[in-house]
Amino acid sequence: MRTGSEGTSWDLTTILSKSPLALPPPPRRGRNELFAGCSGARRAGCGVGGVGGPRVCSLTSHPLSSSPGRALSSLSATRRGLPKEKMSENGVSSRAKVLTIDTMNPTVKKVEYAVRGPIVQRAVELERELSEGIKKPFAEVIKANIGDAHAMGQQPITFFRQVLALCSYPELLNDSTFPEDAKSRARRILQSCGGNSMGSYSASQGIDSVRQDVARYIERRDGGVPCDPDNIYLTTGASDGIVTMLKLLVCGEGATRTGVMISIPQYPLYSAALAELGAVQINYYLNEEKCWSMDISELQRALDEARRHCNPRALCIINPGNPTGQVQSRQCIEDVIRFAAKERLFLMADEVYQDNVYADGCQFHSFKKVLFEMGPEYSNTVELVSFHSTSKCYMGECGFRGGYMEIINMDNEVKAQLTKLVSVRLCPPVPGQALMDLVVNPPQPGEPSYENFIKRTATLSALAEKAKLTEQVLNTVQGISCNPVQGAMYSFPRITISAKAVKEATDKGQQPDMFYCMKMLEETGICLVPGSGFGQKDGTYHFRMTILPPTDKLKILLNKVKEFHQKFTQQYT
Numbered sequence: 001m002r003t004g005s006e007g008t009s010w011d012l013t014t015i016l017s018k019s020p021l022a023l024p025p026p027p028r029r030g031r032n033e034l035f036a037g038c039s040g041a042r043r044a045g046c047g048v049g050g051v052g053g054p055r056v057c058s059l060t061s062h063p064l065s066s067s068p069g070r071a072l073s074s075l076s077a078t079r080r081g082l083p084k085e086k087m088s089e090n091g092v093s094s095r096a097k098v099l100t101i102d103t104m105n106p107t108v109k110k111v112e113y114a115v116r117g118p119i120v121q122r123a124v125e126l127e128r129e130l131s132e133g134i135k136k137p138f139a140e141v142i143k144a145n146i147g148d149a150h151a152m153g154q155q156p157i158t159f160f161r162q163v164l165a166l167c168s169y170p171e172l173l174n175d176s177t178f179p180e181d182a183k184s185r186a187r188r189i190l191q192s193c194g195g196n197s198m199g200s201y202s203a204s205q206g207i208d209s210v211r212q213d214v215a216r217y218i219e220r221r222d223g224g225v226p227c228d229p230d231n232i233y234l235t236t237g238a239s240d241g242i243v244t245m246l247k248l249l250v251c252g253e254g255a256t257r258t259g260v261m262i263s264i265p266q267y268p269l270y271s272a273a274l275a276e277l278g279a280v281q282i283n284y285y286l287n288e289e290k291c292w293s294m295d296i297s298e299l300q301r302a303l304d305e306a307r308r309h310c311n312p313r314a315l316c317i318i319n320p321g322n323p324t325g326q327v328q329s330r331q332c333i334e335d336v337i338r339f340a341a342k343e344r345l346f347l348m349a350d351e352v353y354q355d356n357v358y359a360d361g362c363q364f365h366s367f368k369k370v371l372f373e374m375g376p377e378y379s380n381t382v383e384l385v386s387f388h389s390t391s392k393c394y395m396g397e398c399g400f401r402g403g404y405m406e407i408i409n410m411d412n413e414v415k416a417q418l419t420k421l422v423s424v425r426l427c428p429p430v431p432g433q434a435l436m437d438l439v440v441n442p443p444q445p446g447e448p449s450y451e452n453f454i455k456r457t458a459t460l461s462a463l464a465e466k467a468k469l470t471e472q473v474l475n476t477v478q479g480i481s482c483n484p485v486q487g488a489m490y491s492f493p494r495i496t497i498s499a500k501a502v503k504e505a506t507d508k509g510q511q512p513d514m515f516y517c518m519k520m521l522e523e524t525g526i527c528l529v530p531g532s533g534f535g536q537k538d539g540t541y542h543f544r545m546t547i548l549p550p551t552d553k554l555k556i557l558l559n560k561v562k563e564f565h566q567k568f569t570q571q572y573t
Contacts, residue, residue, distance in 0.1 A: 110275040112268065112533070119517055120145055123527040138525030142557055144545045145527045147322075147489040149396025152548035157395060157456060159449045160438050163189070167198045167434055179448040185441075189434050198430045204423040206234025206404070207430070210437040214404050217440035222369035231407050233418070234436060236428045237398075238352045238389040241405035243273045245348060245385050248418060249314050250279040259310035261302060261345070263294070264535035265492060265542070267322045271535070280310040285537060288494065291483050292326035296335050303343060314346040315339075320353040320364065320487030323534050323544040325467070327362040327486040333370045341382050349386040352403075355393035358464035359486035368408060384408040390435045392489065394456045396548075402432030402439070463489070466547040466554055473558040477565050490544050492531065495565065497541050501572035513541040516568065523567075524560045 101109075120143070127141045143151070150156065159182060166172050166186035173183055192209040194200035205211065211234065215227040235241035250258040259280035262270045266283075274281045284302040286292040294317070306312050317336060319328045328336075340347050349367035357364050367386055372379040390402035407415065427433075443449040467485035474482040474493050482493035497505075497512045505515035513530035521527055531542025549557060 107276050107278050111272045112275070117529075117533060119514070119521055119527060119529065122518065123521060126521070126525065136525065137523055141521075141525045141527060142549065142553065143527045144549065144557060145529045147392060147546050147548065148398050149392075149489075149548050150398065152546070153550050153553075154396050154459065154548065156397065157453065159443055159453050160395070160397065160435060162449075163438055164431060164434060168431070170196070181443055181447040181449050185438065189437060193430065198434060200430070202234075202427040202430055202433060204425075204427050205419060206232065206428060207433050207437075210234060210433050211404075213437050213441045214406075218366075218368070218406060222366055222372070225369055225372045227406065231410075233405050233407070233422060234428050234433050235387075235403040235405055236425075236432065237391060237401040238350065238387040238403040238405070239269055240401075240428065241385075241387050241403060242269060242348065242350065244418070244421060245405070246273050246277055246279065246314075247421065248414065249346060250274075250277045252311055255309060256311050258314075259306045259312040261299070261306075261312060261315040263316070263318060263321075264537075265292075265323050265531065266316075266535050267318060267350070268533060270316055280306070282306040282310070282312055283535065286321070286324060286326070288483065288537075288540075291486065292321055292324035292492075294328060294332050294336060296339055299336075299339055312343075312345065314348055316348045316350065317367070318350040319367075320356055322350075322353065322488050323490045323492045323529075323531075325483070325485040325488045325490050325492060327357055327359065327364060330363075330365045330370060333365055333367060334374060337367070337371055337374060337378055337382060341378055347382060347384040349384065351386050352389040352392045353488040354388065355460065356463065356489060357487040358460075358467045359484055362486045364487070368406065371408070381409060383410060385410075390432065390439055393439075394459045395435075395439055397435055400432045400435045401429055402434075402436040403428075404436060462551065463547060466549075466551060467491075469551070469554065470545070470547050470558065473555075473562065477562045479569055480565055485547060489546050489548055491547060492534075492542050492544050495541050495543065496569070498569070498572045501568070504572070513543060516541070517543055519568065520561070520564050524564050526557060526560055526564075 123141050123143060123145075126136065130136055130140070159179075162178055162182040163185045166178060166183060167189050170186075170190060172178060173186065188209065189207075190196045190198065192207045193202065208229070211229040211232040214232045214234075215229040218227040219225065233241065233244075235244070246260065249260065252258055257278070257280050259282045260270070260274055261282040261284055262274075264283045264285050271281055282302055284294075284299050287295050287298070299315070303312055315336070317328070319333075320326065321328075337347070339345075347367060351364075351366060354364045354366070367384055371382060371384060385405050385407050387405045388403060390400055391398040407418070410418070443453040470491045471482050471484055474480050474491065479496035480493050482491055485491050495513065495516065497516060501515065502512045505512040508515065510518070511530060511532040513532050517528045517530045528543040528545050531540075531544065534542075534544065536542055545557075545561075547554065
């Protein structure tokens with residue numbers, strides 16, 4: 001009850017009866033009845049056109065306010081079908097959620113990311129249980145599911161961390177313990193930042209001096225092929241650039257909807273991004289019998305089939321491969337470029353593992369270098385974007401989220417739209433940009449930090465040894481077949497799973513290799529990713545395992561995998 005300015009008494013009933021919006025008294029509701037938005041209200045007969053004629057949902061479950069304005073506002077909200085308030089048992093007002101699993105963006109529900117899926121979630125639970133003293137048949141969980149070098153024990157590059165420390169806390173520039181070349185790099189980076197602070201925003205495309213250094217790096221890498229800094233976009237890891245480019249490419253509806261060709265097995269970022277964007281995923285299969293090589297006839301098959309129901313516009317290649325660890329030959333890259341030119345496809349080259357090449361006779365060839373060496377017929381026409389990152393190679397600096405993409409032959413109007421699109425997220429993390437600068441512009445011979453920095457080659461040498469060790473051990477196990485790990489950070493062995501095990505997995509509603517990997521986790525503490533999370537040919541089963549753990553731990557891991565597979569095979573024979 002409230003007294004008006006002239007002594008008039010007001011209550012909610014009076015307000016509604018005097019209002020031109022007055023309606024019949026609302027029906028009584030059961031205590032546990034709950035409506036979700038306008039659709040729920042209609043089902044209950046509320047609102048115009050509902051069963052039983054015009055009605056509104058109850059406003060009497062809670063004294064919303066003695067204010068006439070708020071009361072009418074609440075009535076208006078109810079008529080618009082917004083969630084309705086309800087009295088809970090403890091007298092506190094509650095209402096249906098605005099955002100529910102039924103009303104959320106449906107494309108998000110289609111997103112899957114196996115690398116951090118159910119097995120990884122269970123691994124985290126097991127770690128917690130171990131820390132609480134719960135007994136398990138293993139002493140620790142070994143996460144061999146993800147390419148996170150530092151989490152696996154790899155030490156950061158000293159020079160990189162020194163410069164980042166100097167940039168983060170410039171007072172250290174007066175500290176004599178830091179080498180002069182580290183101080184010089186830090187000053188240059190800070191001078192490129194607003195207010196000489198790494199805490200300021202940068203240009204949306206990235207810090208100019210960093211993009212210039214990236215361009216010079218690409219020119220050195222590609223034997224002098226020109227690189228325009230204006231074609232460089234710094235990104236929040238390579239993933240940010242990949243998703244940004246897919247946003248530009250996806251359009252159309254129905255049979256004209258954009259289709260994007262991705263390799264199977266594939267890195268789940270691609271399938272997840274395509275699902276979120278509502279694009280059509282076009283699978284082409286790598287040839288496992290030929291060390292996961294690309295086959296142009298398979299590309300043609302996939303493209304021709306896809307054109308019946310969508311508009312294929314882009315072709316994605318991961319080289320070196322993830323999860324398959326192959327390094328594509330120069331001839332293969334030339335063939336892919338010719339195919340893209342003939343079929344008018346936009347090329348997306350994911351080259352984040354470009355320094356991770358181990359096998360004898362294998363060499364990384366950038367798509368850009370090969371494209372330009374094929375002559376103007378291709379170098380002036382084929383549209384290409386390539387990606388690199390600070391997360392892989394010898395650096396392994398995943399957490400800083402540094403990366404870049406270079407665009408080639410992009411339409412100028414589209415490029416302006418790309419610049420607008422990246423401006424929406426303001427800028428990539430500036431520490432990640434600084435780290436990217438150090439990756440492409442490391443210490444040079446004669447500089448104080450060079451001798452220590454050059455030890456990074458030991459990291460790559462160790463990875464090469466671990467790649468060979470992984471292949472050798474897994475191939476001694478009956479029922480496991482592992483192709484040579486030519487590059488990247490993973491092995492992707494094929495495993496034999498018996499019909500009995502397949503049936504039990506099916507009965508549990510699981511993919512057979514998910515069932516296999518989950519049992520391995522529960523019995524050994526080893527966390528792997530099932531091949532079904534990356535895609536594979538029907539009737540084949542795989543798992544992805546990183547080669548990053550220290551050699552002594554990798555040997556233990558491989559031995560446990562061997563013992564588990566033998567036990568699993570015997571159990572389900």
